[in-house]
Amino acid sequence: MSVKENLIAIKKSLPAQVTLVAVSKTKPNELILQAYDAGQRDFGENYVQELADKYEQLPKDIQWHFIGHLQSNKVKYIVPFVHLIHGVDSFKLLKVINKQAEKINSVVNCLLQLYIAREETKFGFDFEECETVLKSEEFKSLKNICVKGFMAMASNTDDEEEVRREFSSVKQFQEKMLQHDSRLSVLSYGMSGDYQLAIECGSNMIRIGSSIFGERKYTDQ
Ligand SMILES: *Cc1c(COP(=O)(O)O)cnc(C)c1O
DSSP: HHHHHHHHHHHHHSTOOOOEEOTTOOOOOOHHHHHHHHHOOOEEOOOHHHHHHHHHHHOOEEEEEEEEEEOOOGGGHOOOOOEEEEOOOOHHHHHHHHHHHHTTTTOEEEEEEEOSSSSOOOOBBHHHHHHHHHHHHHHHHHHHHHEEEEEOOSOOOOOOOHHHHHHHEEEHHHHHHTTTTOOOEEEEOOTTTHHHHHHHHHHHHEEEEOOOOOOOSSSOO
C-alpha cells in the first residue's frame, strides 16, 4: 500500500473529533509530500534539527508537532514556527518555552506529558506533580504558553487491560483538571499499535508513523 492509501484507510476509520498527526521522523520529504498531496497537514517530528530542516524545505501550511523529548537549549529553534509541543515534561521546560516565546511576542501551544507507563525510561509528570503545576500562581503568570491538554505513552505490552487502564487514567485526570482550566481539551495518546484502544479511552489526537509511512530504519533515542 502507498502512503496515500494508508492515510486514507486510517482517516476513514477515525471519529470526527480525532486529529491525526502523521509522524514523519526519519522519513524523506518525498514521502511527506505524498501524505501532503493526500490532504494531510499535521505532521509530527522527534528531533529539533530534522524538524527545522523539514520546516524550511516543505510547504508552509503544514502544522508541525514536536513529539520528542525537548532539551531546553533547543527550544529557541522551534518556537518561531511549531504548532504544538507535545512532550513538555517539566516546569522548567515550560518556563523556557514561555521565555523564548515572549522574546518573539508569540504564544506557543503545549501539552504536558504524563508518565503512565510501567517502564522506567519514559519521560513525564506524575499526576500529582502535574496538578501542582497547573494550580500554581507561577503557572498562571506564564503568558506566552498555552497548555492545551496532555500527552502520554502507554507501556509497551500486549496486556490490553493494562494499556486501557493507563490511557483511561489520563482521561480521568483531564476531566478533573478541566474544572480548573477549560483549555485542557487535547488528549494526545495512541500510536500505530494502540490507537483504536486509545480512542476508545478518550484520545482525540493520535500520532501515527509506521502505519502510514512504513517501518523506520532506525528507532528514536
Ligand atoms: C515515533 C513516535 C510515534 C509514532 O510511532 P508509530 O508506532 O510508528 O506509529 C508516536 N509518538 C511518539 C512520541 C513517537 O516517538
